[in-house]
Amino acid sequence: MNVLDALAVFAAGIAAGGINTIVGSGTLITFPTLLALGYVPVVANVSNNIGLVPGTVTGAYGYREELKGQRERLLRLGSASVVGAIVGSLLLLGLPAEAFKFIVPALIVVALVLVVVQPRLQRWMLRRREGEGRAHGGPWLWAGVLLAGVYGGYFGAAQGIVLIALLGIALDDDLQRVNAAKNVLSAVVNGSAGLLFIAMSIFSDTRIDWWAVLLIAAGSIVGGLIGARVGRRIPPLVLRGVIVAVGLVAIANLLL
Template sequence: MTLLEMALLAVAGFAAGILNAVAGGGTIFTFSALLAVGMPPVAANATSATAVVLGSVASAVAYRREIILALRRLLPLCAVSILGGGTGAALLLWSGDQVFRALVPWLLLFATLLFAAAPYIQRALKPAAPSRHRRGDLPLAMLVQGLVAIYGGYFGAGMGVMMLASLALTETGGYHAANAAKNLLAIVLQVMAVVVFLFSGVVDLELSLIIAISSIIGGWVGVVAARRIPQAVMRHLVIVCGLALALWYFVR
């Protein structure tokens, strides 16, 4: 690993931290940077997922009050997230580099399009006024969350938007209540996936640490940037870069 490659990973982590703080979608950059320095696709995805966990924890801390209030109600969704995250990680390791490499451009394209649609999805999920939580839709929400968790354990980019859609079945207290629940479930499934990755030995802890530290710094800067840079500008940057990366991997 050269200094230039380490700098590339640090910049990718820093940019991902900013983007995740402002709009989300930073995983696309960290995963692509790891591929650029020569890591095999499966190892790159596992290393990126390990680095992202710290950022999810930081986001959850900001929503600690909402999470504590909803914790008992979210326990069934946490359980399926554990199973789904572990299953997705196991599927990634089982499929291997050749299959995953063929899926990378499609996954990047899907994640980018999902990210582009996020504002419309979030707008549709916002209730006109807070109301009681719906319990009758819990079985369906558990099924959907299980599928989302499998995807999150396998790849992860774009899973936040997918989780907001599944949480709309049970969380009717407003966008921030659903977003807080999303952060908790993201941690649960990511930690389970990371445990599987660590035991498999595919994670490069040194590179993951570089990305994690720089993304935490980027997240702090992102809070400041969010007050100065229009969110639409940041979102368009992610979409353009995501589509460009998907196109690049399609033609390689």
């Protein structure tokens, strides 16, 4: 990796850290960047997942005020995130590498659709929540968070959007507090998957590019802090447009 490549990965990490905190689609920035630099898809995905963990932590820290009073809720839902992340990670490592090339483009398409329809999802969430007082969301939310964790452990682009949609529908709470909870659960998923990937790299032939991990991690830490501080000032339409453009590039890189 030369200096320009390193700067590109670091910059992608900053963007991804900020986007993950605000929206939850940062992988659509870093993953295509690694593909464009010639990384094998599975290696790019594993390295990217580990690298984004510090950014999810700083993003959650930036929302610490909105997290007050959510400890019991997050402990309950966090257990679903851990289980789902482990299942998704094992699927990534257990399925043939060729399967990833076919599955991920479909996942990216789903993620891009979620990015585009996010405003409608949010309006629907607000209508569904009126007059309801659910503190933890019940077993259906736990199951939904589990499935989101499986998705996050396998690939993870737009898992934040999936989570905020689920949480917003099931919980009677302010959307900023819902977003704060989303950041914590995303951190749990990425952290659990990252630990499993590291363990597998020690005891098996799972490949991790640690230079990519370090550069993405450094960038995502900065991006997570920035995203938590100034995220509300970024025009949503502009942000969604950038994410969709990068996602289309990722699909092209995988299919061509």
